[in-house]
Amino acid sequence: MHHRRLLGIGLCGVAGLAFAGLATEFGYRLNLFLHAYGGKAGLNHVGDGTFAMLYGVGLIGTLAAAVAAIANPARLARWVAITAGAANLLACLAFYAMHRAGALVEYTEFCKVYHLG
Numbered sequence: 001m002h003h004r005r006l007l008g009i010g011l012c013g014v015a016g017l018a019f020a021g022l023a024t025e026f027g028y029r030l031n032l033f034l035h036a037y038g039g040k041a042g043l044n045h046v047g048d049g050t051f052a053m054l055y056g057v058g059l060i061g062t063l064a065a066a067v068a069a070i071a072n073p074a075r076l077a078r079w080v081a082i083t084a085g086a087a088n089l090l091a092c093l094a095f096y097a098m099h100r101a102g103a104l105v106e107y108t109e110f111c112k113v114y115h116l117g
């Protein structure tokens with residue numbers, strides 16, 4: 001039982017780190033969009049493939065949280081894991097919404113809009 005608890009704590013840590021990275025990147029990109037680019041759609045861009053990487057990090061965080069919730073028998077630990085998993089999913093949805101709204105685009109999309117290359 002002790003090993004399952006340690007596994008759950010470790011995986012919650014992975015999920016928390018994944019969310020911290022996603023939240024930091026989201027905050028940075030939102031700040032750029034609002035302040036550096038004046039809220040104009042299509043200017044705030046990231047490298048091609050960045051969205052796939054961000055969604056991958058969110059998936060890893062969500063899966064780690066799901067395994068942590070299953071592995072740890074303590075009720076509080078399960079709720080922490082479920083919260084961490086939900087936070088990672090919400091971060092992915094936030095990036096998706098930001099992309100759909102044009103607040104953050106990939107470099108190829110940026111070039112198409114502004115006829116660069």
